[in-house]
Amino acid sequence: MHALGSFLKKKRTREGNRSNPSNPGPPSSSQPTSPVTPTTVENGFEQITSPRPSSHSSAASQTTAPHSSASISAAATQQSKPAEAAAETQQPMNTLPVQQPPCQVSQHTPSPGTEPQNIPRISNLINPPQNDNAAGYQPRLGNHYSHHSANNGGTTPPQPSSTTAPQHQQQHQQQQNHNQQQQQQSQPQSQQDQVRVTKGKYSLADFELLRTLGTGSFGRVHLVQSRHNSRFYAIKVLKKAQVVKMKQIEHTNDERRMLGEVKHPFLITLWGTFQDARNLYMVMDFVEGGELFSLLRKSGRFPNPVAKFYAAEVTLALEYLHSRNIIYRDLKPENLLLDRHGHLKITDFGFAKRVPDKTWTLCGTPDYLAPEVVSNKGYNKSVDWWSLGILIYEMLCGYTPFWDSGSPMKIYENILRGKVKYPAYINADAQDLLERLITADLTKRLGNLYGGSQDVKNHPWFAEVTWDRLARKDIDAPYSPPVKAGAGDASQFDRYPEETERYGQPGNDEFGHLFQDF
Numbered sequence: 001m002h003a004l005g006s007f008l009k010k011k012r013t014r015e016g017n018r019s020n021p022s023n024p025g026p027p028s029s030s031q032p033t034s035p036v037t038p039t040t041v042e043n044g045f046e047q048i049t050s051p052r053p054s055s056h057s058s059a060a061s062q063t064t065a066p067h068s069s070a071s072i073s074a075a076a077t078q079q080s081k082p083a084e085a086a087a088e089t090q091q092p093m094n095t096l097p098v099q100q101p102p103c104q105v106s107q108h109t110p111s112p113g114t115e116p117q118n119i120p121r122i123s124n125l126i127n128p129p130q131n132d133n134a135a136g137y138q139p140r141l142g143n144h145y146s147h148h149s150a151n152n153g154g155t156t157p158p159q160p161s162s163t164t165a166p167q168h169q170q171q172h173q174q175q176q177n178h179n180q181q182q183q184q185q186s187q188p189q190s191q192q193d194q195v196r197v198t199k200g201k202y203s204l205a206d207f208e209l210l211r212t213l214g215t216g217s218f219g220r221v222h223l224v225q226s227r228h229n230s231r232f233y234a235i236k237v238l239k240k241a242q243v244v245k246m247k248q249i250e251h252t253n254d255e256r257r258m259l260g261e262v263k264h265p266f267l268i269t270l271w272g273t274f275q276d277a278r279n280l281y282m283v284m285d286f287v288e289g290g291e292l293f294s295l296l297r298k299s300g301r302f303p304n305p306v307a308k309f310y311a312a313e314v315t316l317a318l319e320y321l322h323s324r325n326i327i328y329r330d331l332k333p334e335n336l337l338l339d340r341h342g343h344l345k346i347t348d349f350g351f352a353k354r355v356p357d358k359t360w361t362l363c364g365t366p367d368y369l370a371p372e373v374v375s376n377k378g379y380n381k382s383v384d385w386w387s388l389g390i391l392i393y394e395m396l397c398g399y400t401p402f403w404d405s406g407s408p409m410k411i412y413e414n415i416l417r418g419k420v421k422y423p424a425y426i427n428a429d430a431q432d433l434l435e436r437l438i439t440a441d442l443t444k445r446l447g448n449l450y451g452g453s454q455d456v457k458n459h460p461w462f463a464e465v466t467w468d469r470l471a472r473k474d475i476d477a478p479y480s481p482p483v484k485a486g487a488g489d490a491s492q493f494d495r496y497p498e499e500t501e502r503y504g505q506p507g508n509d510e511f512g513h514l515f516q517d518f
Contacts, residue, residue, distance in 0.1 A: 201272035218242030289338030289481030290492030301398035319453035331387035342477025385447030389437025
């Protein structure tokens with residue numbers, strides 16, 4: 001595994017794709033707990049420790065929010081909001097000239113391909129509606145979300161370490177009220193989410209730095225452990241000077257804002273943010289299973305049911321985002337992380353944008369750009385459905401349909417030409433769906449029509465999917481990453497040199513006014 005979120009920019013080459021289009025290769029979950037806020041002071045990581053040894057075994061680890069520092073100034077303890085779950089940032093590499101503010105196009109360099117490996121045997125992957133009550137079928141509910149917590153909420157926060165009894169009673173009452181609200185929701189899309197209070201909830205002193213998970217042009221991602229509840233998290237550290245130099249102020253603030261507004265089982269959770277004189281910090285889920293990208297490269301390509309499972313979870317996540325007028329704009333395997341049970345979480349929200357009508361900005365990854373983006377035409381949510389088609393194609397074939405020698409310009413030419421070759425082994429229903437997604441004609445592209453996302457979900461390729469059960473994670477994933485539960489197992493991520501700069505040092509905050517939401 002290569003990194004986390006926006007810090008994985010892989011250039012898609014023939015080697016990296018493990019593919020030759022003419023000869024492709026063979027083919028309950030954790031419940032987040034609300035943070036609480038003990039009083040601490042921000043004085044940097046107290047020490048850097050070597051990563052803990054980890055073993056490869058299939059097991060479950062819990063994802064809970066760390067206890068946090070109430071503020072960066074001196075003072076008193078604050079109480080945090082009850083649990084809420086959600087979604088991470090794209091780091092652009094290549095910028096193309098556009099008329100709108102810069103939104104850049106990224107390229108990626110995968111690790112050398114490995115020999116294809118067989119996907120583990122699928123158990124209860126897709127549950128046909130007519131077989132829901134079949135004798136002997138026992139969904140693994142113990143490893144998934146309970147029926148009342150489909151929104152990643154409704155769990156009891158840990159005992160505060162430094163709160164008084166009245167404060168704890170008040171927090172408990174707030175949690176009960178939150179549970180009642182969650183139980184009234186039939187689907188994650190059914191209510192308008194409230195923005196979580198995440199600003200300044202933590203400080204560096206709340207965490208112990210363990211190891212680097214990934215690096216990028218203006219920061220890195222660290223695996224950390226909370227000093228209060230001993231849970232593991234990922235902290236994205238962005239250098240303010242580099243963000244400003246690369247003109248990514250708007251995208252960085254947008255990502256922080258988007259992650260604070262969304263919550264969904266298949267989106268990464270932002271637990272809190274803070275800053276010091278030099279850096280911005282984002283505390284998020286540690287999703288230990290690594291990227292779908294790495295699993296796809298090791299497998300060559302996915303069997304039809306496996307690709308269908310992952311595509312269905314992405315469809316639910318896009319449906320949720322679009323219901324809030326948010327366009328994701330950077331769908332690809334590198335931005336899909338696997339939790340310990342094998343379910344997806346979309347990360348990297350650097351290119352996400354709230355667009356009630358149209359936008360004209362050129363950004364994304366060349367292989368996944370829709371023709372209306374390449375041609376600098378105005379576009380809307382339709383681009384995410386095009387990207388879903390490209391994702392399904394890559395999962396089924398092992399390469400993207402418009403790939404050409406890794407050259408962005410040739411890829412753009414192929415996209416505008418619009419000719420897609422479908423291998424003979426692709427399932428007929430899958431090809432029909434792809435033809436309806438990977439089409440330049442917006443009046444025919446599924447997801448962009450009157451029926452919206454329901455047109456995609458109703459397609460025959462998804463006929464076996466029980467959508468409400470999938471949203472609750474009541475359907476077993478086809479693959480469980482070999483990680484040890486609750487041990488901060490980062491074995492699915494590559495090793496990187498550790499940061500030599502000591503975080504949290506005092507100094508002149510030249511750019512702090514540009515990031516007031518952190």
